[in-house]
Amino acid sequence: MNSWRKFWSMNKKVMLTAAAVLLAAVLSLCLGAASLGGSMGSFIFLYVRLPRTLGCLLAGAALAVSGAVIQGVLLNRLASPSIIGINAGAGLGVTVCCAAGLLSGWAIAGAAFLGAMGAAVLIVSLARRTGASRTTVILGGVAVNAFLNALSQAVTTLVPEAGMLSGEFRVGGFSAVSYVRLIPAGVLILTALVAVFLLHNELDVLALGEETARGLGLDVQKIRLLLLLLAAMLSGCAVSFAGLLGFVGLMVPHAMRRLVGSESRVLLPLCAGGGAAFVTLCDTAARVVFAPYEFPVGIVLSVLGGPFFLTLLLKRKGGRQDA
Amino acid sequence: MLEIRNLSAGYSGRPVLEDICLTVPGGSVTVITGPNGCGKSTLLKALAGILPSTGTRSLCGEGLNGLSSREMAQRVAYLPQNRSVPEITVRRLVLHGRFPYLSYPRRYRREDEAIADAALERLGIADLAQRSLASLSGGQRQKAYIAMALAQSTPVVLLDEPNTYLDIGHQLRMMELARFLAREGKTVVLVLHDLTMALEWADRLVVMDAGTVLAQGTAEEVYQSGCLNRAFGVTVSRIETEQGWKYYYG
Incomplete structure (x- = not known):
């Protein structure tokens, strides 16, 4: 039994995270306003609960990993896809796509990805231009975020048909998740997750600082761009079906870094699991607590995330400049 | 030369x-x-x-x-003056000295781990291997980085x-x-x-x-x-x- 004990002590955190994901998924599938018994039971399970649970798991994993990657690439712990405007870019992509009348799942996921990538490139070129001061990047992100959201609003005002997205999409939620939207986005998210994980050493080396990374033979520009592309793909696809969910990409990586440190080999899978479990649990709570009414989960996340972000800001004051 | x-x-x-x-x-x-x-x-x-x-x-x-x-x-191994301090273990840092030799599958091999351990030994910081880089003193951190450069075997x-x-x-x-x-x-x-x-x-x-x-x-x-x-x-x-x-x- 000694080998089992050793295995457990080495993989305790991974196993616990996996258990949390499983628990969250089971709760999300079983709990809800409607009963699963009766003639509609299996229909509700297959076409309402299951896609919703899968959507929560995928979006949570994607946003958390995207956040961890963005923090690593920008060497900035306050960055996350919602804060620096990547989610807003994806939102604009989705809005424009709907306004143009392209409603297929692949088109929407693709447009979200393009929008997210556009915002990411904008932020990175801004970071390079201004000498990459940490605060400047965040402030620039806030401006990009507001600007892109305003553009989305403008599009929905001019083309009211695109307004199908306005309400829940703005705060983020899963009540309208369907397989049509979920499958293309899910395929892209899983691909990007695998790709990001294969680059875990590159991400760690990048975090040693640009000059050290170059000294180790890393093509810094290329890898940075590639990782940002993958991060944009992750959060863009999540936004395409879940809306503008905020703070997942900030809170989950932070919590996981406290738990296991910043070694990407361990951090990335744990962020994926932690994000999936966290969003699924929040969504379940948002559905169950006020049943039969439901809260968009984005509200719950923002209520938790706002104070969390402020705490981070306060803690950093006078703190050491670390990566 | x-x-x-x-x-x-x-x-x-x-x-x-x-x-x-x-x-x-x-x-x-x-x-x-x-x-x-x-x-x-x-x-x-x-x-x-x-x-x-x-x-x-x-x-x-x-x-x-x-x-x-x-x-x-x-x-050529190069160690710059300014470096960031990520929260990874000293051993992992030194293992990244093997990054230029990394191939498929994208993980370090046994041979890389042996070289990293030898570099830690060489700098006399084998006992710090599992410590987080961020928790070390300036001098210890410096040694960890030099061990990384040695692991590069250049x-x-x-x-x-x-x-x-x-x-x-x-x-x-x-x-x-x-x-x-x-x-x-x-x-x-x-x-x-x-x-x-x-x-x-x-x-x-x-x-x-x-x-x-x-x-x-x-x-x-x-x-x-x-x-x-x-x-x-x-x-x-x-x-x-x-x-x-x-x-x-x-």
């Missing part, structure tokens, strides 16, 4: 180094020194190939100009101000390590701004000022040339002791 011919380099259009010619013999400690802003760190970056430069660089007759950054990192090691975060005891041990690596056949190049340390420890000394090389040679040759006084604007003197020449200002 590392040879540099007519090397020029700079940052975004602003030239810092002009027409540098330099010979760095293998198996010895070469120290580059000079007043602030003279371009010594820039020269090290250009040598390491992380800063674009014109002119030719060659290592034992093999041209370095056309090499990819990965091939370069298998020949014939050339370039260290930019390796003594910055170290107290005098650790500084002397750092210089002993540099000399030891050189005796093993590595080409060791250090940037130091402590002139007396440079004079006492360098097998070969390079004095720079305003982007050019003022003098290069043994400490004795450089001292006799009188260029130190010119470059630093101080008077360097020495007295002979039982341990050899000791240098002082005034």
Whole structure:
């Protein structure tokens, strides 16, 4: 039994995270306003609960990993896809796509990805231009975020048909998740997750600082761009079906870094699991607590995330400049 | 032996180094020194190939100009002065010294782990292997980074101000390590701004000022040339002791 004990002590955190994901998924599938018994039971399970649970798991994993990657690439712990405007870019992509009348799942996921990538490139070129001061990047992100959201609003005002997205999409939620939207986005998210994980050493080396990374033979520009592309793909696809969910990409990586440190080999899978479990649990709570009414989960996340972000800001004051 | 011919380099259009010619013999400690802003760190970056430069660089007759950054990192280890401190374990950091050799599947092999462990052992920090880098003192962290550079297993090691975060005891041990690596056949190049340390420890000394090389040679040759006084604007003197020449200002 000694080998089992050793295995457990080495993989305790991974196993616990996996258990949390499983628990969250089971709760999300079983709990809800409607009963699963009766003639509609299996229909509700297959076409309402299951896609919703899968959507929560995928979006949570994607946003958390995207956040961890963005923090690593920008060497900035306050960055996350919602804060620096990547989610807003994806939102604009989705809005424009709907306004143009392209409603297929692949088109929407693709447009979200393009929008997210556009915002990411904008932020990175801004970071390079201004000498990459940490605060400047965040402030620039806030401006990009507001600007892109305003553009989305403008599009929905001019083309009211695109307004199908306005309400829940703005705060983020899963009540309208369907397989049509979920499958293309899910395929892209899983691909990007695998790709990001294969680059875990590159991400760690990048975090040693640009000059050290170059000294180790890393093509810094290329890898940075590639990782940002993958991060944009992750959060863009999540936004395409879940809306503008905020703070997942900030809170989950932070919590996981406290738990296991910043070694990407361990951090990335744990962020994926932690994000999936966290969003699924929040969504379940948002559905169950006020049943039969439901809260968009984005509200719950923002209520938790706002104070969390402020705490981070306060803690950093006078703190050491670390990566 | 590392040879540099007519090397020029700079940052975004602003030239810092002009027409540098330099010979760095293998198996010895070469120290580059000079007043602030003279371009010594820039020269090290250009040598390491992380800063674009014109002119030719060659290592034992093999041209370095056309090499990819990965091939370069298998020949030259470079440790910059400014580094970030991620929350990873010391062992993982040292293992990243094997990054230039990483292939498919994208993970470090047993052989890489053995080399990393040997490097930790070498620096006497094997007991810190599982500690987080962020929890270490400046001196310990410095050793961890040097272990990483050793794990890179390169014939050339370039260290930019390796003594910055170290107290005098650790500084002397750092210089002993540099000399030891050189005796093993590595080409060791250090940037130091402590002139007396440079004079006492360098097998070969390079004095720079305003982007050019003022003098290069043994400490004795450089001292006799009188260029130190010119470059630093101080008077360097020495007295002979039982341990050899000791240098002082005034």
